[in-house]
Amino acid sequence: MEKSSKISGFYRLSIEARRKILREWADLTDAELAAYDFPPGIDPGIFDRMIENVVGSYTYPLGIATNFRVNQKDYLVPMAIEEPSVVAAASNAAKIARAEGGFSAQTTPPIMIGQVQVLDVADPAAGRLRILAAKESLLEKANAQDPMLVKFGGGARDLEVRVIPSPRGTMLVAHLLVDARDAAGMNAVNTMCEALAPDIGRLAGGRSLLRIISNLAIYRLARATATFRPDLLATDTMKGTEVVEAILDAYTLAAVDPFRCATHNKGIMNGISAVVVATGNDFRAIESGAHTYAALQAKEGAVVKPLTTYEKDRAGNLVGSIEVPLAVGLIGGATAVHPTAKANVKLLGVKGAAELAQVLASVGLAQNFAALWALATEGIQRGHMELHARNVAATAGARPEEVDRIVARLVAERKIRIDRAKEILEELRASGSR
Amino acid sequence: MEKSSKISGFYRLSIEARRKILREWADLTDAELAAYDFPPGIDPGIFDRMIENVVGSYTYPLGIATNFRVNQKDYLVPMAIEEPSVVAAASNAAKIARAEGGFSAQTTPPIMIGQVQVLDVADPAAGRLRILAAKESLLEKANAQDPMLVKFGGGARDLEVRVIPSPRGTMLVAHLLVDARDAAGMNAVNTMCEALAPDIGRLAGGRSLLRIISNLAIYRLARATATFRPDLLATDTMKGTEVVEAILDAYTLAAVDPFRCATHNKGIMNGISAVVVATGNDFRAIESGAHTYAALQAKEGAVVKPLTTYEKDRAGNLVGSIEVPLAVGLIGGATAVHPTAKANVKLLGVKGAAELAQVLASVGLAQNFAALWALATEGIQRGHMELHARNVAATAGARPEEVDRIVARLVAERKIRIDRAKEILEELRASGSR
Numbered sequence: 001m002e003k004s005s006k007i008s009g010f011y012r013l014s015i016e017a018r019r020k021i022l023r024e025w026a027d028l029t030d031a032e033l034a035a036y037d038f039p040p041g042i043d044p045g046i047f048d049r050m051i052e053n054v055v056g057s058y059t060y061p062l063g064i065a066t067n068f069r070v071n072q073k074d075y076l077v078p079m080a081i082e083e084p085s086v087v088a089a090a091s092n093a094a095k096i097a098r099a100e101g102g103f104s105a106q107t108t109p110p111i112m113i114g115q116v117q118v119l120d121v122a123d124p125a126a127g128r129l130r131i132l133a134a135k136e137s138l139l140e141k142a143n144a145q146d147p148m149l150v151k152f153g154g155g156a157r158d159l160e161v162r163v164i165p166s167p168r169g170t171m172l173v174a175h176l177l178v179d180a181r182d183a184a185g186m187n188a189v190n191t192m193c194e195a196l197a198p199d200i201g202r203l204a205g206g207r208s209l210l211r212i213i214s215n216l217a218i219y220r221l222a223r224a225t226a227t228f229r230p231d232l233l234a235t236d237t238m239k240g241t242e243v244v245e246a247i248l249d250a251y252t253l254a255a256v257d258p259f260r261c262a263t264h265n266k267g268i269m270n271g272i273s274a275v276v277v278a279t280g281n282d283f284r285a286i287e288s289g290a291h292t293y294a295a296l297q298a299k300e301g302a303v304v305k306p307l308t309t310y311e312k313d314r315a316g317n318l319v320g321s322i323e324v325p326l327a328v329g330l331i332g333g334a335t336a337v338h339p340t341a342k343a344n345v346k347l348l349g350v351k352g353a354a355e356l357a358q359v360l361a362s363v364g365l366a367q368n369f370a371a372l373w374a375l376a377t378e379g380i381q382r383g384h385m386e387l388h389a390r391n392v393a394a395t396a397g398a399r400p401e402e403v404d405r406i407v408a409r410l411v412a413e414r415k416i417r418i419d420r421a422k423e424i425l426e427e428l429r430a431s432g433s434r
Numbered sequence: 435m436e437k438s439s440k441i442s443g444f445y446r447l448s449i450e451a452r453r454k455i456l457r458e459w460a461d462l463t464d465a466e467l468a469a470y471d472f473p474p475g476i477d478p479g480i481f482d483r484m485i486e487n488v489v490g491s492y493t494y495p496l497g498i499a500t501n502f503r504v505n506q507k508d509y510l511v512p513m514a515i516e517e518p519s520v521v522a523a524a525s526n527a528a529k530i531a532r533a534e535g536g537f538s539a540q541t542t543p544p545i546m547i548g549q550v551q552v553l554d555v556a557d558p559a560a561g562r563l564r565i566l567a568a569k570e571s572l573l574e575k576a577n578a579q580d581p582m583l584v585k586f587g588g589g590a591r592d593l594e595v596r597v598i599p600s601p602r603g604t605m606l607v608a609h610l611l612v613d614a615r616d617a618a619g620m621n622a623v624n625t626m627c628e629a630l631a632p633d634i635g636r637l638a639g640g641r642s643l644l645r646i647i648s649n650l651a652i653y654r655l656a657r658a659t660a661t662f663r664p665d666l667l668a669t670d671t672m673k674g675t676e677v678v679e680a681i682l683d684a685y686t687l688a689a690v691d692p693f694r695c696a697t698h699n700k701g702i703m704n705g706i707s708a709v710v711v712a713t714g715n716d717f718r719a720i721e722s723g724a725h726t727y728a729a730l731q732a733k734e735g736a737v738v739k740p741l742t743t744y745e746k747d748r749a750g751n752l753v754g755s756i757e758v759p760l761a762v763g764l765i766g767g768a769t770a771v772h773p774t775a776k777a778n779v780k781l782l783g784v785k786g787a788a789e790l791a792q793v794l795a796s797v798g799l800a801q802n803f804a805a806l807w808a809l810a811t812e813g814i815q816r817g818h819m820e821l822h823a824r825n826v827a828a829t830a831g832a833r834p835e836e837v838d839r840i841v842a843r844l845v846a847e848r849k850i851r852i853d854r855a856k857e858i859l860e861e862l863r864a865s866g867s868r
Contacts, residue, residue: 049828292695298729
């Protein structure tokens, strides 16, 4: 009989009972099921309340980026990521930046946008004015939804209304601007939008439909800058001043080509998202905000723009800067309940969401600088190679004591492949048994 | 004395020694340090080889989405995510879709793009032709870098060369198109680009600089479609046909407004990235590819486009479709070495990267449909509310046996806030102790 994934009442089962179903479904061995086990420091109840249909956990390695100094304060930065080289690259870039004082970072106020869509408005231009005329009472009603946020200095700040033509008729979209303070803001903003939607629809003389936060958080920006001295960028074969020019050339391609820009921005997000994950924040929200902001910044037929910029200052130093929307929070969501996220926030020592965003922007800039430095000099593969080679060697069946010798050979040959690792492993074992 | 994050030799220390530094750095308690402990099913050595400066792990809850049927095959889908409602929403959407046969999905061949940038070309148009004239030998040299990939039916397929004006002079960019088979392709493509770069630079009469994969994988697309019957979309207050029209209205805003589109696409990625994480793939690569593709699809002054489309078929059903670049792999990277990623691939039962991409596209469509259904009917908050309320109740200090009663009150009042949870908790305890 064919298997059916329609399993009624799965959500009501215990974790153990769900696992039993998985075992039968895919013939999982005990060892495979054990790979889902919770870490000893995590109460399974916390996870079972966090999402639905929980059967266990999926774990990232957590590495620490060193050398970070942002606004004259030192940080050890926790990064949860599966990709080799990212933690090392961030640490190296931060080391070069700190020679000139480290990163200087700022944030705008933590203003999030909530959207309320209104349809079937006979007179959209006038409808827009009717909503705007009621702004004060709408803001008041919004703030009544979350007195705690208001108490801590946040709350609804302003209201904008846009008129948008569409294939299904002209729509009104009200934007509620909410200062979310130290929260990412999703719950506060969504609750406010849902409360205001009927009023806004009535004022416009139409009917409200969508009422939800926007991840394109253009008013909640983090910015950072750092100076990289040429003499610290030199390699065996390139002078520092040559590396500066090469980085500017490499950066420029991202500014003119979406195929390069996608990867340029991906490298930035390697740094940012690894810390976003480690602090229990929502990386899909941050990724969407960053990449869509990159598209919003593109002009004159361009598709996307790099989130970073590189220039040469009068002294010939390379100066990097970044600007990116970063709607991260320290209260609410997983950040408030996940023990490792809480430990990571304490480790970072950030006092608020703004400070976290400043660190994130700095890490993003560091990551991007490190990638450009590698691309402008030895190529990206060498940095990836050694750790990748360690994985390949392990996958090929090497025992811990055999790994180092196989890695050395793979890297020297610049052939990091399982087939080659297996050959070397066989050679090694053959020569060892002789 | 001020603390310095510049800790020399940190990378050479043992995990235990690194932890000791963290403890002193941030005054971490034993319980906080224990939050970094590895799960019992994970060999710390695997993680220590995966990235640098490892001190422990960060763990996602893993939930199972039920009801998925893609191309006539049933799947239980592992999702690693911290956000409430995502797993439940995917399961619900898949249940509605399977009434009409589930998801129908395809993929293009797994062609990745590698870029080689060439600068200082005196005659770029002619330089482009010189590179193209040498295509066969360049492809041959590329394929010599990875005989295993060629053996399994992949390898370099084609070469394109673009001429791109820039503020630092006209650049040539060669695009090497590589069939990556069941790998994400980063290592194979980067190695090939690095090998070809000197030749390409010489052929063009310039110098090569960047040589790296592009995450804008426009040739590696996954597509899925599903039909949702109106009678299965009805609520207490809305007929199914009304819900279909409301979903079309809600979708249309994403098609005309980047502020809505960012969140629309974020919802799609909630589904896709949760499975990308669970299978050990690189979510930054997938997020960058998807969002930049959304920007590339935008035309006539638009910023981004939704990755999904909704239409009404002749019978009045809602038909959803998705098209998204999905450069995921089953071999190499964390997928090959992470025990939980391996268990999840086995649980999914996918035979290749193409099948995984088809499931991912289907999950993305399901997630997006579920969000639109919620937004078009009861609003997004109700679905989020109960689980969010469970977290809030736990954060407010409720014991397991107190959680349910507090959640019920919070949801009934539509006030999911810690201050209110604390009040209710005090009330409960006061009345209980009386």
